[in-house]
Amino acid sequence: MGDKVVLRNVKTVNGHAVDIVIAFGKIVEITRAGEASGSEIRDCTGLYVSSGWIDMHVHAFPEFEPYGDEIDEIGVKQGVTTILDAGSCGADRIGELRGNAERARTRLLAFLNISHIGLERVDELSRLEWIDVEKALQACRDHKDFIVGLKARISRSVVQRSGIEPLRLARVLSYETHLPIMVHIGSAPPMIEEVLELMENKDIITHYLNGKPNNLFDSQGDPLPELLAALNRGVHLDVGHGTASFSFKVAEYARKAGIRPDTISTDIYRANRLKGPVYSLANVLTKFLYLGYSLEEVIYAVTEKAANWLNRPELGRIQAGDEANLTLFELKSGKITLTDSEGEERIADQYIEPRGAFVNGTFTEC
Template sequence: MKERVVLRHVKRVNGEEIDIVIEDGTITEITGAGQARGELEWEGPSLYVSSGWIDMHVHAFPEFDPYGDEIDEIGVKQGVTTIVDAGSCGADRIGDLVANGKRAETNLLAFLNISRIGLKRVDELSQLDWIDRDRVITAQADYRDSIVGLKARISQSVVRENGVTPLRIARELSLETGLPLMVHIGSAPPDIREVIPLLQRKDIVTHYLNGKANNLFGASGEPLPVLTDAIARGVHLDVGHGTASFSFRVAEAAMQHGINPDTISTDIYRGNRLNGPVYSMANVLSKFLYLGYSLEEVIAAVTTRAAQWLGREELGRIQVGDPANLTLFAVKEEPTALIDSEGERRVSNRRIEAKGVIIHGKFIKCEVQP
């Protein structure tokens, strides 16, 4: 983008129409709609613009199966300019993941799996000797610009007979490194009432809207005391939709009780991108529009609030002097079928469709997503 590029008549999520001027990849001017001029003018009267979407939970290491994918397939091609890999790699392969990120158009950050093998196996915390404290600390030092936290998957299929012991070790590693935890929750044992009290301020509980028996809501939809206590002490709620971790029924109960997501993430990888029920970030965001969240709330969950948690405020704003980091999207008024992780189908009258991103001085058109 060497020219003076003008995005004309694009809308902020509050409906305000603006022009954005970009020169050499940097935002140089933001004006009222129709006021700016440039060598290359792009009219977008039906399009919204936000800072680049941030997906706080993806699996972007393509060598691992089933939980892996190509960075740009789940990044810029879906309107997402920054992805945060959620523990695909431990100390054994984190260097390879970071190297892959340097070759991609999408910005990549990562949670380091406390198990050195990462998702090479799906029971990576079944053997405690795979948690190598020294290697965790070394990896943090070597890749401090990329690692934003530690990941521990605390469900029965992952920990096997170890219960909450891996999480207690993760808590110690968090204190040693100063890195917060992202904790995956799922089937028991361990019981969710053993897991959540170990989380502290800024730790993330991901999959908090899952519909499994071991979830965070009671039989009549009320939040468990361990959840309300965690929210009170500053634990962060992340969606992490995934193949098995988002329920319309639970999400509706949560919303009714005012338990709203801090961030909306996909837990996307090759299988649930191609075959559903995730498909894309836009598809997941559309589910929250369907639930009744406003467009402003939905987009904030993948821009400003995600950027604030990351401590990288510049990723969540549109401001003169910043590199252009933008997502362009439409809101289509048409019937759209949406499916949750339980196989429940709902029909929404609106859907979000990603159109393109501007990142690293380039415009990249998004691929059409379900």
């Protein structure tokens, strides 16, 4: 993309109208609306721009069922420029995932499943011998610029009789690799209090708004003391909507208690993309608008906040000299039915619709 492309009269989430000039895959100039010149003018009146959306929890290894999908189907085609595969692969197949990433338009990073078999099975932590520390360490050495953390799914159906021990082993591996852990929470055992006790600064609780009995809020909707203690230690809250892990009721408890998401993510894969209740990152963001969060808060959670967790601040800003890493989207008026993981429906009167994304110097229309 050598010619100067001007995104004319596009609006930032704080309401400022600007022109953004892109050449050779980089942002070369940002001016007031109507002032930039270039060889191609794209009228973006009515559109918002942000730095490229980052989805912190996806499953992008299509070879695995049920938790798999094509990278670009859940990436740039949905306006998402960076996705983080949340533990689809362990040490056995992380190299294949990286190979797939190199052929995709979407930027892909990964959490390494602490089980070397990954999601080849959905009870991947039920046998402790599947947690091969040496294999995991070697994978982290071989793919150190690709792996951003470790993933441990700590819920009853995954760990079975292994209980809390997989998370203890993940903690040891975290110390050896200096990588944080993303912890999937769900049904007990283990009890959520045991899980929280082992979490430290920069670790991620994903599915924090799930509606299962073993969740982070008591029967009155108040946050558990162990959750508050974990947040004080710097533990990060991620939505990870998924098929079974987002409840409007719990999300309302959380907002009332001031327990806000650090990052908003989908836990998307083929089935919940095509048949719901996830559909897309935009659909999940719309749910947070419905819950009363501002557009700035919602977009911040998938741009700057996510980029800062990754220690990649350039992915969360729009600045001349940086790579053109942008998402264009519209905030549309109209009734839309939103469904949570419990089957509960809410009617919203506005929704976010992605229109395109720039990543790696290439524009993809949504």
